[in-house]
Amino acid sequence: MQISLQNQVAVITGASSGIGSGIAKSLASAGATVIVNHSSERSADEAKAVLKEITDAGGKGITYQCDVSKEDQVIKMFQDVVSEFGTVDILINNAGIQKDSKFTEMTIDQWNAVIGVNLTGQFLCAREAIKEFLRRGIDPSRSIACGKIIHISSVHEIIPWAGHANYASSKGAIRMLMQTLAQEYGADKIRVNSICPGAIQTPINKDAWSTPDALNSLLTLIPYNRIGQPQDIGNLAAFLASDLADYITGTSIFVDGGMTTFESFSTGG
């Protein structure tokens, strides 16, 4: 049994670092042509470095700058990708940010920035992807399905998170977006799922792992007793995007070393 994404084109948002870069590498190694999206000029070099690793390993792809919270930019990205590669088969809705604050001090800018990227960005990209899937229709030389969307959510789609109300709200909403799209487009053979990562070692949560004290405290929340790596998410993304997962749609899969078993209850409650 082998995961193959041969002949397929995948857009991975927020792929210049962290989980997105891990997913781009996994999808490329399974044969997909990857669009390594990054949000701004500042992340261009990082995106190029991710792409270089992919092409050095024999993979194919391009980098593409687009702020997913901006409708005109998202529409243009999908138009450009379709005109260069013919279509899009897989969307990995990954781009996400945190702007943490105690709730009573949270500014409207912190709220809007997080909802804009994490939720509106996933809406815009999913809308453009689904339009393209429907335009192309099913092509069995590519996949049994008409298209695949994987939302990158979080354990915080179900774990409340004090000091992170904007982030947790965006992730809770992603669950309903994902399930609604799976319901609405199931008959069109479009599969829509979420991956919910726990603590993965990336720049977004550097404060939680970059000192021994912080890491030890983080590990008390993880029964499996290690921090996750982008590859842990990439492995599942490649499987979920492939025809091996053809009967999986409308679900959230947690990749969290057991974080959602609520470890603190092992000695309390």
Ligand code: BGC
């Ligand atoms: C957040 C990380 C956090 C992890 C577990 C993720 O969604 O982005 O900052 O470490 O959840 O709490």
